[in-house]
Amino acid sequence: MLSIQNVTYSYGDKEILHDITATVNDGDFCAILGPNGCGKTTLLRCIANLTKPKEGYISINDTPVSTLSPRIMAQNIAFVMQHPQTDIDFSAFETVLMGRNPYQRRLQNESEQDWSIVEQCMRQTNTWHLRLSIPSQMSGGELQRVMIARALAQQTPILLLDEPTSNLDIAHQFEIMELLRDINRKEGKTILIVVHDLNLALRYCPKTMLLHDTKLIYKGPTRDALTPERIHEVFDVEASIVDDYLKIDKV
Amino acid sequence: MKSPSNHKSHTVIISLALAILTVVAMFLCATMGVVDLDMKTLFQTPIFWNLRLPRVCLVVIVGAALSVCGTTYQAVFRNPLTDPYVLGISSGASLGAALAILMGLEAHLFGIGSMALVSALLTILLIFKVASIGNRMHTTSLLLTGVCLTFLITAVISLLMALHHDKMESIIFWTMGSFASASWMDVWIVLPIVILGIAVVLYYSRDLNLLLTGSETAQSLGVDVEKVRRRLLFFTTLMVAFCVSACGVIGFVGLVVPHCVRLLIGSDNRRIVPLSIFAGALFLLLCDTMARTLIPPNELPVGSITSLVGAPMFIYLLYKSKRKL
Numbered sequence: 001m002l003s004i005q006n007v008t009y010s011y012g013d014k015e016i017l018h019d020i021t022a023t024v025n026d027g028d029f030c031a032i033l034g035p036n037g038c039g040k041t042t043l044l045r046c047i048a049n050l051t052k053p054k055e056g057y058i059s060i061n062d063t064p065v066s067t068l069s070p071r072i073m074a075q076n077i078a079f080v081m082q083h084p085q086t087d088i089d090f091s092a093f094e095t096v097l098m099g100r101n102p103y104q105r106r107l108q109n110e111s112e113q114d115w116s117i118v119e120q121c122m123r124q125t126n127t128w129h130l131r132l133s134i135p136s137q138m139s140g141g142e143l144q145r146v147m148i149a150r151a152l153a154q155q156t157p158i159l160l161l162d163e164p165t166s167n168l169d170i171a172h173q174f175e176i177m178e179l180l181r182d183i184n185r186k187e188g189k190t191i192l193i194v195v196h197d198l199n200l201a202l203r204y205c206p207k208t209m210l211l212h213d214t215k216l217i218y219k220g221p222t223r224d225a226l227t228p229e230r231i232h233e234v235f236d237v238e239a240s241i242v243d244d245y246l247k248i249d250k251v
Numbered sequence: 252m253k254s255p256s257n258h259k260s261h262t263v264i265i266s267l268a269l270a271i272l273t274v275v276a277m278f279l280c281a282t283m284g285v286v287d288l289d290m291k292t293l294f295q296t297p298i299f300w301n302l303r304l305p306r307v308c309l310v311v312i313v314g315a316a317l318s319v320c321g322t323t324y325q326a327v328f329r330n331p332l333t334d335p336y337v338l339g340i341s342s343g344a345s346l347g348a349a350l351a352i353l354m355g356l357e358a359h360l361f362g363i364g365s366m367a368l369v370s371a372l373l374t375i376l377l378i379f380k381v382a383s384i385g386n387r388m389h390t391t392s393l394l395l396t397g398v399c400l401t402f403l404i405t406a407v408i409s410l411l412m413a414l415h416h417d418k419m420e421s422i423i424f425w426t427m428g429s430f431a432s433a434s435w436m437d438v439w440i441v442l443p444i445v446i447l448g449i450a451v452v453l454y455y456s457r458d459l460n461l462l463l464t465g466s467e468t469a470q471s472l473g474v475d476v477e478k479v480r481r482r483l484l485f486f487t488t489l490m491v492a493f494c495v496s497a498c499g500v501i502g503f504v505g506l507v508v509p510h511c512v513r514l515l516i517g518s519d520n521r522r523i524v525p526l527s528i529f530a531g532a533l534f535l536l537l538c539d540t541m542a543r544t545l546i547p548p549n550e551l552p553v554g555s556i557t558s559l560v561g562a563p564m565f566i567y568l569l570y571k572s573k574r575k576l
Contacts, residue, residue, distance in 0.1 A: 050467050074473030081471075085464050089518040098461055102473030106454055109521075154472070 001025055002047065002158060002190065006056035009042055016042045017053070018214040024192060026157065029184040031201035031222060032194045034211035035235055040194045041082065043211070044160050047192070048079045060158070074102035078151035082162040082194075084143050086135040092146045093131040096122055099153030121152040125179060141172035148179065159183070161193040165200065173197070177204040198226055198239075198246050210234060262522045269529035276533060277307045280540040285547045301435075309433040309441065310539045311532040313494045314504055316445040318531025320487040321505030322512075322523055323452050326459040327480055328390050334506035335491045338397035342404035343374025344495040349408050349422045353415055363425065364437070364496050371492035374400065379484075388481060390466075427552040428499035430539050437497045448490035452524055455479055459520035503557040504535050507565045514568045534561065 002024040009017040016039040024030055032040045045051045047058050049065040057064045060076055068076070078099070090098075099121070100114040122128040125145045135143055144164055151159055161180070165173040181204050184191050195201050201208060201222055208225040210218040212234040218225045226246060231239040239248045281303040282288045293299050320335035328337075336342075347370025348363045356362030378400060382393035408426075412419045452459075458479045461469040470476045508531045512523050535553075538560055542553040 045467075048471055050470055070470055070475045071473040074471060077471075079471040081468060085468065088463050090460070090463075094460075094519065095464075098464065098472055101457065101461060104457070106457070150472075 001061055002192075003059050003062075004043075004047070004056075005059070007043070007046055007053040007058065008055040009039070009046060009051070009053045015214050017046070019056070020211075020216045021056075022209060022216060022219050024190060026190055027184070027188045028207055029181065029191045029205050030193070030207040030209060031205035032192060032209045032211065033198065033201055033225070033234075038211045039214055040211055041162055044079065044162055044192065044194060048077050048160055049073050050079075071102050074154060074156075076156050077158045077160060078154040078156040080144075080147050080151050080159070080161040080164055082166070084135070084147045086143065089134050091132050091134055092122070092127055092138070092149075093118065095135075095146055096127075096149045096153050099150040102154060117155070118149075118153055121149045122146075124152065124183075125149040140167045141169075141175070144168065144172075144176060145179070148176070152183070156189075158190045158192070161191070163194050163196060166196060173200060180204070198231070198248070202226060202244070202246060262525060266525045266529065269526065269533070273311060273529055273532050273536070276536055277311060280536055281307050283540060283544050285543075305435045305438050306430050306433040306539070307536060308438045309497060310430055310536050312438065312441055312445050313430075313498055313501065314508075314531040314533070314535025315528045316441075316448065316490045316494050316531075317501065317505035317535070318508035318512075318527040319449050319452050319524060320491050321507075322509040322520065322527050323459065323483055323487045324505075325509055326463050326520060327483055328394055329463060329465070330394070331510065332506075333394070334502070335487070336401075336495075336500060336502070336505070337394065338375070338378055338488060338491075339400035339404060340371050340374055340488055340491045341495045341500045342401045342408070344368070344371035344492065345422075345426045345500065346370050346404050346408055347496075348425045348499070349411050349418075352418050352421050352425065353411060357421070364440075368492060368496035371495055372489075374404075375488045375492060387477060388484075390480070393484075424552075425499050428501040428554045429550065430498050430553060431543075431550055433498065441493045441497050444493045445490050448486040449524075449528060451482060451486040455483055456521045456524045459483075459524070460518075463518075463520075499554075501535070501554045501557060503554070503561045504531055507561050508534055511565055511568055514572045 004020055004022045007017055007020045008015070020043065032043065034040050042051070046053050047065070049068065052066060057066065059065060065073060096118045097110060097114065100110060100117065104110065104114070119128065122131060125148050127142065127145045127149050130138060130142055130146065138146065148164065165176050168176065177200055180191055180193065183189050193205065205222050207220065208218070208222040209216060210225050210230070217234070218230065228239045228241070231237065231246070237248050239246050241247070281299060282293065284303060286298055288296055288299055317335050324333040324335060324337065325331055344367040347366040347368070351357070351363040351366035356366065378393065378396050379388070381396045382388055408422070412422055458469070458474050461472055461474045462476070462480070466476045509523065509527050512527045512530050516522050516526060535557065538556040539553050541560070542551045542556045545551060
């Protein structure tokens with residue numbers, strides 16, 4: 001269980017997150033929604049212990065993340081960041097193999113087990129055929145899938161993703177979301193994902209945390225979160241639900 | 252696809268072969284020089300024991316250290332243009348050496364070397380102090396601080412030289428780098444630090460790969476980024492400080508040898524680090540031997556030979572690897 005307790009974060013004088021409290025149960029597939037600059041990425045970075053909240057804390061199964069070493073954290077939480085590095089010359093295989101780092105000892109090479117886990121994760125994300133390609137030879141969608149494969153290779157109970165679909169066309173967006181849904185259902189992985197497309201959230205994520213103006217204004221089933229009134233309040237657009245889809249118009 | 256065990260044994264075998272090659276090359280180079288030494292009586296010759304052998308030993312140690320430091324810096328700063336002198340340690344050492352020369356300490360056994368070392372170590376302290384915010388170290392500020400400090404210290408050295416025309420030549424000569432005065436004492440002072448430093452880099456060589464993916468990614472993959480970076484920088488700067496104090500500034504080795512190794516074997520630092528030890532050692536050995544044998548009895552500055560030999564070699568490798576793509 002992941003619990004966020006009274007987390008407040010500020011950058012200089014500017015408050016980014018204000019007193020956020022929420023729990024994410026094991027096996028949840030939860031979207032984090034909200035307009036640009038409302039602190040979604042910061043919340044993920046706090047959860048991954050990449051930055052420390054000013055007040056409050058985050059804990060996994062009642063252990064505060066700030067007390068865990070990077071190695072133990074990397075065995076518990078995998079983080080797919082918004083902008084994957086494209087200027088490095090590691091092959092996709094080597095990249096995914098890095099996901100095994102939290103389990104390896106120093107001066108020791110990868111075991112056969114590490115290799116088979118990597119192969120399995122790459123097959124699962126449909127990237128095995130790309131194993132010898134370097135980032136500059138891959139498309140945005142392929143690279144994103146490789147990053148997800150690396151996160152899977154970490155074999156963590158919790159997976160965080162920061163807008164993994166933002167640079168992808170609609171078909172690849174579905175592909176990524178379906179992959180994540182599969183992982184969530186079959187392996188029971190807890191998934192927290194920042195998305196911008198409300199319809200993607202509605203379609204794939206059973207739960208939602210809605211952030212607005214540094215505050216968590218709603219947490220619960222996505223269907224109940226995205227009412228036309230709340231969408232108007234948060235995103236300042238008019239929306240209506242048509243056949244389970246949101247139809248959105250400018251004001 | 253290669254299997255994991257295969258991968259490792261390859262590196263070990265190549266490293267061993269290169270180690271043997273290095274030792275053989277050291278002996279061969281030691282026989283060459285103004286006075287040609289006979290292989291049979293080699294071990295009874297004082298020139299061999301007291302001049303040539305300490306010199307080739309120091310060359311090999313410094314070559315290995317510089318290229319390992321270059322590899323480390325390029326990964327830690329995620330910048331292919333960084334070389335071991337980028338943090339200003341070399342100019343710090345040069346300032347110390349210049350002061351020693353101005354104070355007339357050349358004749359003392361430890362005069363120039365120890366002044367250079369002390370001022371290089373002070374430079375390291377200063378840079379680390381300025382670039383640390385709280386207990387975090389910001390690599391970009393570190394790099395910029397180093398570059399600025401280099402300009403500042405170089406300016407001071409230029410002023411010193413302008414004010415003391417008579418000493419200009421010896422200061423310039425020191426900063427160009429040379430192994431001409433290498434002694435066993437230098438070897439015993441530099442060797443332990445270099446062994447320690449290289450051991451630390453080898454120990455963290457997988458972390459170097461992860462650091463290349465960005466500090467936050469590395470952290471999320473289980474690397475204690477602050478700790479690893481701090482240790483790597485501490486031990487590598489220490490190596491650079493000792494090397495510069497012993498033989499002055501020798502450019503190009505630390506910048507280009509890591510790239511050559513990378514072009515030949517790929518970007519896995521677990522293979523680059525061990526191979527760059529020997530590549531750096533052999534390359535500098537070749538250059539220093541050329542520097543002292545090309546126009547006997549005079550010596551050429553080894554720093555210009557490294558560039559003269561290294562630059563075309565590097566451009567050739569780069570050209571070849573681009574054609575493969």
